[in-house]
Amino acid sequence: MNSPSPLTIDVSLGARSYPVWIGRGLLGDAERWRARLRGRHVLVVSNTTVAPLYLDRVTRGLDGLRWSQHLIGDGEAHKSFANVEHALGALAALGATRDACVLALGGGVVGDLAGFAAACWMRGIDFIQMPTTLLAMVDSSVGGKTGVNLPAGKNLVGAFHQPRAVVADIDTLATLPVREYRAGLAEVVKGAAIGDEAFFAWLETHVDALNAQDAAAVIAAIARKVRYKAGVVARDETEHGERALLNFGHTFGHALETVGHYTTLLHGEGVAIGMLLEARLSERLGMSQGADTERLRRLLARLGLPVTVPPGMPPDALLAAMRLDKKNLAGQLRLVLWHGIGGCEIVNGIAETDVLAVLHEAITAA
């Protein structure tokens, strides 16, 4: 039976358009998502934490199909080439034909890896994203970026491969650790901060509801962020322009994650601190006002996100990590800078002295 009308956002990409369904009870609503399958073969990819919690809800809906499951270990280290090869082996063992579909049940790690395996099998088969973290619901499951890490760095290998549908069942958030939930909120704030002032104001008035994980507020926040991202992706699917703006907070954020060896901060936490550092850099360069930075800081703090640079992160090490950012061009730093709430732009050739000054100031103030 269908669950009561989920909120639906369409990602408009011509023949490759797809719905993002956001609501409750959606994993068990097989009638809805099975309508997006084209063939008889299904491989469900999940991990060892999520599968015991939610795999049954999905596999109950697979009656009459030829399906199997493939589980990976939990954690970023498992977003590897070796695991793509194992997933492809599972597709081979299933006898998957070109109309087969991969179901990605989990957070961003599972979604990125399973999507990449789908992009590779027979040069591209369907996949459906079934995100179970807030971060995956509001960001990684939408837009078709798939891929894996290499020892040389994160997300260095991948493909743009859009899903056939995204099934964001917020019931799964009940078991998500609260720190992971808050990290997902950082990506929600990012969307509002760079592109939607009214949404930012809405977040400010719904902090208590979001902290309490009130279902209506959570659905509304996911929907608004997904609608914003879907618009950006529809206009710039393969990141030749506007899509790069989604990296606000990510240059400093990735550097913080790297220098913390991916153990100190979750991705969303790095983005929260990174947004504030990029806001301060924008202020320093005369592009935004201190009052906006303070509004951003206050909202992030009220949502339980870190707003200061953790100890043990020297500015020189952070700058060295920033020099390796994928956005840089011709050896020069290239960052998304802020015009205050609701606007931003990408700026080339940022002086390292300005970056270091912002880092020193932030570390002294912390």
Ligand code: NAD
């Ligand atoms: P994750 O997939 O590692 O999930 C976080 C943790 O929550 C894991 O331990 C996971 O097992 C657990 N978990 C997941 N769902 C759960 C649930 N419902 N209940 C209990 N535990 C649950 O991390 P993430 O934050 O979802 O995703 C991060 C990944 O996403 C990174 O690899 C990042 O590079 C990628 N990413 C991709 C894009 C994109 O556009 N493709 C965008 C942002 C991030």
Ligand code: GLY
């Ligand atoms: N998370 C950034 C993007 O999808 O482009």
